[in-house]
Amino acid sequence: MKHFIQTLTGKITIVILLIVFPVIFMVYQNGRSTRQNWQEQQITKAEDDLALYVSSMDHIFDILEETLLYLPINNNSFNQLVTFPQSDTQRHWSLLISIKEQISSIKEIYPFMENIFVYYPEQNLFLNEKVNLEMTAVIRKQAENFSGSAASSKLWNTVSTANGYYLYWLYKRDGYCLGSWISYDALLSYICQNESTAAADTPTYLLTDFAGNVLTTQDGITVIPREYLGATVEKDGQFFITCQALHPGVYIARILGTAELGLSPHWYSSSFAAVTVLALLLVICVVLCISHWVLTPVKELTQGIEEIASGNIEHRLQNPSGTSLEFEKIETEFNHMMDQLKDMQIQIYQQELEQNETKLRYLSQQIQPHFILNSLNTLYTYSNRDVEATRKIIRLLSQYYRYVVNIESRYVNLGQELDHIENFLKLQKIRFPRKLDYEILCEDGIDIVPIPPFLLESFIGNSLKYGQDEQEKIMIRIQAVQVEPFVIRISVQDQGEGFSPEILEAIEEYHKTHVKNELLGTGIYNCIERLNLIYQDRAQIRCYNALPHGAVVEITIHLNQCEN
Template structure:
């Protein structure tokens, strides 16, 4: 019966073949799981990238709104300067007034008063007017910046920089200012505003998670702290620039301002969106782990439902091919198809086993019938010879010899009729001796039996009348009255291929086989299967080969003697097979 714990089965399945069904199913499942895991990772990465794009897009939209507000805040004071330059009477009076006079100072004071009245209405830190001829500067600053420093700085700008049509960036007293200057033929009219003041016009520009700054190229303008330069992207997936500020990484989104050299930069803390990336990776890991568990469950289920029944069937077929008809497969499959296959296999093996037993029994019966038939063929042949001899003795008034021969004949017939398909070698030798004694009555002084056999071989298994047939033929064809015929029976044991074989040599001192007869006997298989008159040899060959299929017979003429028959077959201690 097939057992799951069979050690040979474990060894059988411990060797994994790349061509096996189990290996290919596991690989297919693994490829599918890896594909799904890669799909999850790609999907999460794409989702994170899409989220960054949306954040960047929303930030740019916010900056556009901020940019429009800042452009308007810068445009209004610029418009004021143009209107002031064209329409202000004090500025015209300043041109006509004598420097260092009372009217000149009064005009300067009125201009400053005009700046003071206008400044609260505009997003500026201050207005100024500079007269190049007299080096006079009228400046109104509505912040807490020290006036002397501003005066000196603005005088320096007026003397060194040519006015332009845009707002220029300048650093004053550690702070960054946007300065707009109009050139009025000897006069410089301008306004200035710090970047901090300009950013202050925006609502909620600085929160815990985002910062708003101006940037000049790669330089991030911060006051009063040190400036920060743009860092190169550190992550391969990052497509947007970033700044490192006080140990914190920020993603930068910039938008240029009109008529300024600056860009408005919105900083978003990396940790606020990278935490989503971490969540994506955690989700991807959990999903991948779940898929791995699913792979294990699917593998276990497929092994239990498909591979295990297939392995059992394969192993059972191998055992059946090896001749084991007792193999059966347990009917514990979980799928109907495999249960039907198991039932069909078990039924098939059972039918094969029954047919084999039935065929063996028929063959055994046939062999018994054949053996009985062969023995019955031998017995009448021998009896006829003996009865002829007894008849001749009674004709010649040899009653005592006739009685002795009848007594020996009864022993012979009793042995023949009561023996089974096998006898011991000792019994067969006694039968031959009894036959020679019978024949000596017919041919007095013409026969001599010379057996040679170790006592340890007396219990060897042979078939009845095996030796007698050859001895009888010798007597029949070789005895000559007045001449002694020696009949030798030499029994020895030989080792061959780790098996003990019995070697029996029967030879005589007669004339030997004729050349024609010897040629026929040397082709023994053809002789046995052909129809011939001499059935004695055929009987011996067929009956011995029924018991020992590899029994060998050799026929030849012995040098310096007569005929020689050699019989070689396995030595087996005596066992009886009843006829």
């Protein structure tokens, strides 16, 4: 134990422990308290927002009902059309135009209303019936069931249709019915129209009836338990906040997810101020300790290393004046290493070259064998029933494997690689004559550009496997262009579903960390590795999804002038 404390590791470990544990405890306690306060404020704000929306909804429906009730009073055309003979066409159309203009003016004020209608049963006249034929049928049926006094119904009612839930209001007058219907989705959108939709997690709002049935379109949510209504309830990390609206007799609900309940960045400002001051004091202490135990001996070591880095590999480190046992061992081991470095320098360089060549050959050959079984199976299938097709397959296979066997160089011409890919696709076309189409385009003058062999075949294989469109057909487009002097771009595109988000994330992660994810396919991995080994930073591969669908792989190569 005494020996450990005298070492650099022991001393730094003790100092770090004395600093880290108090800081972690304080930050944890502060973060926990701040997060809880933030969540409570978010819930309170959501409850206040719902109360405001409910008040706004009740006010809007009060005004809307009053407006609809006074329509016939403010415009006598509604009543005149009941008794006015239809034989007077000009006068009849004048009344209809007057009514429609009155209705249009109201709809401009209340854009969330899908329709304001007037139904004259005796004349079989339904104004604005083509707005929604399904709702028109519902209103006709309800109007036929009316009986008794003129004011048979002034309540808002809910009806379910194939297009969703609707809210309708029907008022019977002498000789006709007047009313309106509203889509619950449109109503919710209008009431919550001030909510920001630019955020990563848009707030989730719902409208439900008194039984908890969701009346608005919401993926994955069709019902809210009745015990949640009129209260704030936590379930599985989410908060369900509901508030009742008197008009039209529904509940408006807000679902707060974990993202919305997360800690807002501005809450850190006050806590970080105190933590920063304390951390600065602790850092000063650490710096002083490290300066005494580490920086002074490291400075002497650095001076010796700089001498060696300048090219004087005969230089050896002197015994540093450090205060720990580790620096003495570093000096001894480093000098021993320098004694061996001179003899090993050429040998290591040659080994690295051989390893790179071996890896390139391995990566190049790794993508070839997978085609053998499919090609033999295709040949067997056609051998007994189509001699001409069998000959064509044998010729294409001969060209394909001649290319594979004869490739010994690191580079082939782009034109040769595209011819090889075309042979490959011709073989696949024989297997899937009605399913597969392809297009290969190469800009004039770049077919002699050298590229690594078998660079595109794995991506073509992926398109054949996953690139089916909705009609189960495969269309592959291969294009090679010169985007600017000494820069070419080769792209492979299909019309399938495209890359999954997980695959795209794995590719991006590998570009950044060079750590292979298990989701990263062998073909993509091999291509990236080969490009890195051959071109270093002069080649890039980009994988993305095209619109409206399809996977795209783009390989951009910056050529040296000698390569071009």
